[in-house]
Amino acid sequence: xxxxxxxxxxxxxxxxxxxxxxxxxxxxxxxxxxxxxxxxxxxxxxxxxxxxxxxxxxxxxxxxxxxxxxxxxxxxxxxxxxxxxxxxxxxxxxxxxxxxxxxxxxxxxxxxxxxxxxxxxxxxxxxxxxxxxxxxxxxxxxxxxxxxxxxxxxxxxxxxxxxxxxxxxxxxxxxxxxxxxxxxxxxxxxxxxxxxxxxxxxxxxxxxxxxxxxxxxxxxxxxxxxxxxxxxxxxxxxxxxxxxxxxxxxxxxxxxxxxxxxxxxxxxxxxxxxxxxxxxxxxxxxxxxxxxxxxxxxxxxxxxxxxxxxxxxxxxxxxxxxxxxxxxxxxxxxxxxxxxxxxxxxxxxxxxxxxxxxxx
Numbered sequence: 001x002x003x004x005x006x007x008x009x010x011x012x013x014x015x016x017x018x019x020x021x022x023x024x025x026x027x028x029x030x031x032x033x034x035x036x037x038x039x040x041x042x043x044x045x046x047x048x049x050x051x052x053x054x055x056x057x058x059x060x061x062x063x064x065x066x067x068x069x070x071x072x073x074x075x076x077x078x079x080x081x082x083x084x085x086x087x088x089x090x091x092x093x094x095x096x097x098x099x100x101x102x103x104x105x106x107x108x109x110x111x112x113x114x115x116x117x118x119x120x121x122x123x124x125x126x127x128x129x130x131x132x133x134x135x136x137x138x139x140x141x142x143x144x145x146x147x148x149x150x151x152x153x154x155x156x157x158x159x160x161x162x163x164x165x166x167x168x169x170x171x172x173x174x175x176x177x178x179x180x181x182x183x184x185x186x187x188x189x190x191x192x193x194x195x196x197x198x199x200x201x202x203x204x205x206x207x208x209x210x211x212x213x214x215x216x217x218x219x220x221x222x223x224x225x226x227x228x229x230x231x232x233x234x235x236x237x238x239x240x241x242x243x244x245x246x247x248x249x250x251x252x253x254x255x256x257x258x259x260x261x262x263x264x265x266x267x268x269x270x271x272x273x274x275x276x277x278x279x280x281x282x283x284x285x286x287x288x289x290x291x292x293x294x295x296x297x298x299x300x301x302x303x304x305x306x307x308x309x310x311x312x313x314x315x316x317x318x319x320x321x322x323x324x325x326x327x328x329x330x331x332x333x334x335x336x337x338x339x340x341x342x343x344x345x346x347x348x349x350x351x352x353x354x355x356x357x358x359x360x
Contacts, residue, residue: 002247003246006045007045007164008046009047009049009157010167010169011153011166012050012169013151013169013171015171016171017029017237023055024055024056032243033092035244036243038244039247045126047158048088048131048134049150049157050088050135052084053084054077056087057076057077057078057080057083063076073138081103081139100125101135102125102134104136105137109156109275115268134154151168152221154221155222159230159268160267166232167246168221168222168233168235169237171236171237171238173187174188174236175219175254191255191256191257193258193259232258233246233253233256235253239251266354269315269355269356272328273325277309277310277311277315277316278308278317279319280338281306281321282303282326284321286298290326291326291358297349298350300350303341303342303343310334311335314330315329315330316329316331326360329357331351332352332355338350
């Protein structure tokens, strides 16, 4: 059964295209490019999110172990990104295809103008048959400015570009019911839409050898992206023919089934938690109404406290009585007016339903 996708985002993790010695696995990169070329020839749009810049840099320069870890990462990424994009350019060029480098930071997603500029750039690349190769700009992204890892970045790109599916390629076959090394652990093949599963109870917390992200990050991102209406497939990038097998639907992996498609505005808000300025606390009754799945706006009658100030148009966090995140939204007016209206009936909504994303 072939999957009916027209636009996909392929995320390739460091462990997939890095050898045991920490150097790039160019044979694996070439094989994955061949598959993406085949997919593109079928008329499916492909956006690539690729790790591997640091590994590529490691193949070009020796760095003293005394160097600061952040500075070393910046050095290797700056040098390695050139080699990585040239590797992709050569391999896509062999199929008469052009790729483009798109380097981004978390700041680009926080700012709505940056976000739309980036979205427009990606659209024009796709319209002209160019394959965007996206990576985090590790040269300027350090500590709190960094994405959790490229899984988070891939989720943001898939949401921004309204992709049909996100393929996350790791070095295991999917999410397992336990440690993949144990004989009785099995791949969870399907996670239904609308279900929120806490995978931390049975997913091993270890990070991959070369990447920053583990399976808990992948499962969290996958659930969030599926909730926005995008199918997510987590599979083994070291399996030959993995991308074509995924599209044909005949390989064991974990599939997070897409929920109902959300609007572009809601997709942006969903990933904008780090951009939130204000915080509003609700009572349990308002929480129940707001998270019921029905089209409901956030009214002042359900607010019990303004925890952090905000202006009209800001993204705000909405929390419950236990300070757990309920969702995110765009404020229709500032915190001064919101404070005046706390608990009052018959007032204008603070967050309209069209600009509210439920996080639970």
